[in-house]
Amino acid sequence: MQHASVFVTCPDRETARRIARELIARRLVACANLLPVESLYAWDGDVREEPEFAMFLKTRRERVSEVVRAVEELHPHKVPCVVAFPLGEGSAAYYSWVDHETA
Secondary structure (H helix, E strand, O other), X not given: OOXXXXXXXXXXXXXXXXXXXXXXXXXXXXXXXXXXEEEEEEXXXXXXXXXXXXXXXXXXXXXXXXXXXXXXXXXXXXXXXXXXXXEOOOOHHHHHHHHHHOO
16 A cells, blocks of 8 residues: 555644644645553653544555654654554545545
């Protein structure tokens, strides 16, 4: 398939919304789903536990590297979680919409 979902975690809802709005305005992603999550992770020798907001960003696979760079530019964390997953079979109408919005 030619589409991907980019998973990003943000420190709070407002940061996630700000980044999502900018990516949509730049036509890098068609949409963003935001979800509250609890993250546990190793950082500087400690285990951290923090509430965060996760984003699932839908785009064309060819735009993923641009999305990653933009998230790294816009994100407040030194090392943000930003990883992409290829999307498989799905609604042809939805994928057509993603293509149109990220053209």
